[in-house]
Amino acid sequence: MTITIGIVGTGNFSEKHARILAEMGDVNVKAFCGTSKQKADRIASEFSAKGYDNFDDMLDSTKLDAVYLCVPPMAHGQMEMELIKRNIPFFVEKPLGVDKEIPGAILAEVKKKSLLTSVGYHxxxxxxxxxxxxxxxxxxxxxxxxxxxxxxxxxxxxxxxxxxxxxxxxxxxxxxxxxxxxxxxxxxxxxxxxxxxxxxxxxxxxxxxxxxxxxxxxxxxxxxxxxxxxxxxxxxxxxxxxxxxxxxxxxxxxxxxxxxxxxxxxxxxxTDPYFIENQAFINALRTGDASLILSDYEDAFKTxxxxxxxxxxxxxxxxxxx
Ligand SMILES: NC(=O)c1ccc[n+]([C@@H]2O[C@H](COP(=O)([O-])OP(=O)(O)OC[C@H]3O[C@@H](n4cnc5c(N)ncnc54)[C@H](O)[C@@H]3O)[C@@H](O)[C@H]2O)c1
Known part of the structure; x- marks a missing residue:
């Protein structure tokens, strides 16, 4: 089963995760979302993916098994809430936010749905x-x-x-x-x-x-x-x-x-911890077994x-x- 991934952010760590995912068999990085269409298209073209400058448009027009959020601390909140609403699992780069307020609200929603999550404490x-x-x-x-x-x-x-x-x-x-x-x-x-x-x-x-x-x-x-x-x-x-x-x-x-x-x-x-971290998340998406994920949203919230x-x-x- 091919796992389809969308990535938010067009910076260093979006590219890092996209390269690792592209190396794995049966993983298709299908979409990138950035703050400008131009930046999103540029990175998307390297992975034969589609670029978006609007998060909802990306989710509406592409069926994704999971989304990676590789954005700075201040950009967290709305995207996680939308993913939870749509039952889409997500991987989020650390830290979870600028402080604990928005992450606390996200965690409450994650727990209601028992949604699969992973956090980049590699x-x-x-x-x-x-x-x-x-x-x-x-x-x-x-x-x-x-x-x-x-x-x-x-x-x-x-x-x-x-x-x-x-x-x-x-x-x-x-x-x-x-x-x-x-x-x-x-x-x-x-x-x-x-x-x-x-x-x-x-x-x-x-x-x-x-x-x-x-x-x-x-x-x-x-x-x-x-x-x-x-x-x-x-x-x-x-x-x-x-x-x-x-x-x-x-x-x-x-x-x-x-x-x-x-x-x-x-x-x-x-071995490369970033590779193992990504493998653990993809394996959980494929099998439903999250036991190889060493940092999920609930644990990362304690940090x-x-x-x-x-x-x-x-x-x-x-x-x-x-
Ligand atoms: N685990 C690690 O070892 C590691 C290493 C480096 C960075 N990171 C983390 O990854 C995150 C991103 O870091 P980076 O180095 O890629 O930063 P960066 O500045 O290179 O890229 C950030 C990207 O996010 C985009 N962005 C900002 N606000 C956005 C929004 N509201 N919607 C969509 N896109 C938005 C920017 O346009 C940019 O493309 C940070 O939280 C950082 O701490 C983790």
Missing amino acids: FRYSESVQRMKQVVGSQTIGMISGQWVGDMPGVYWWRNQDLSGGQFNEQTTHIVDILRYLAGEVDEVHAFFGNRIMHEKAESVTVADVGTVNLKFQNGIIANVSNACISPSGQSSVGVTVYTNQGNIDWKPTVLRMETGNDKATYNDT QQVTSAAVESAVSGRTIIL
Whole structure:
């Protein structure tokens, strides 16, 4: 059975998912919807698909088994609600929104219909994160530290707090999601955000450029996750270190290093987590079995609650209890 897909967004991540889907057998990327017909037609032509500049027109004129939403945080809301109304499963790129308000309303509707969803927390599908989860599962975690430090992405919406929700919501959400995957649910959040460099270096920057967030988990584990978008172009430091009763476990995207007693071991990813993530969603569409999907809308909403609480804490100066 050929699975037919429509993709919303004509940017980097629409193309990324479209290329992966096009490589799979029996998947047909049939339509792209963008903010202009010209941009939609341009990407559609690369995949022998049809371009649209109106979401409802795309849904009315093409029978789609699922829709991918690869749009910036501020663009979420109406499209998800329309898909739910039409019972069309969807894959949505992280984060779910600028804050937790619209995602909360979407989640309530998703639950009423038990609609199949998947969210792009792709690190969960990487071998190194799977291995880390397996290892820490048999140890006692004391504390975790994580960070996402890099340069400021060039797209206009990212640097605008109202459009992206800021770095902790937009990028560092990946780290928060990994911590939840390893350590369970968070119940307290306290954040400091600062404006140090980028406001003088680039125009129209309304997001904080440094931040540090303390988390307390329900099981007593504590964590700190820091982020900054002040680095020179191309420099980055992204990762997680888990301190357990048996040693230190250090993860960076694609590589896991473990030191327990005198033992040291390193594991490198050999597979592409984005491919596995897409495969899991397509398999669920085909079989109705969603067990390979590691992040659905309901789970991802819990990550959204934590990142939103961090923003709320930084603004109010209070600890937020979830
Ligand atoms: N999982 C990952 O590793 C990963 C990596 C990069 C980006 N992303 C996520 O993917 C999303 C998109 O990022 P990107 O890099 O493709 O951004 P981008 O700026 O390159 O593209 C965004 C696209 O969305 C379109 N768009 C904006 N508002 C729209 C609307 N209301 N209706 C239809 N289209 C609309 C824009 O025209 C543009 O084509 C973001 O949420 C980002 O966080 C995820």
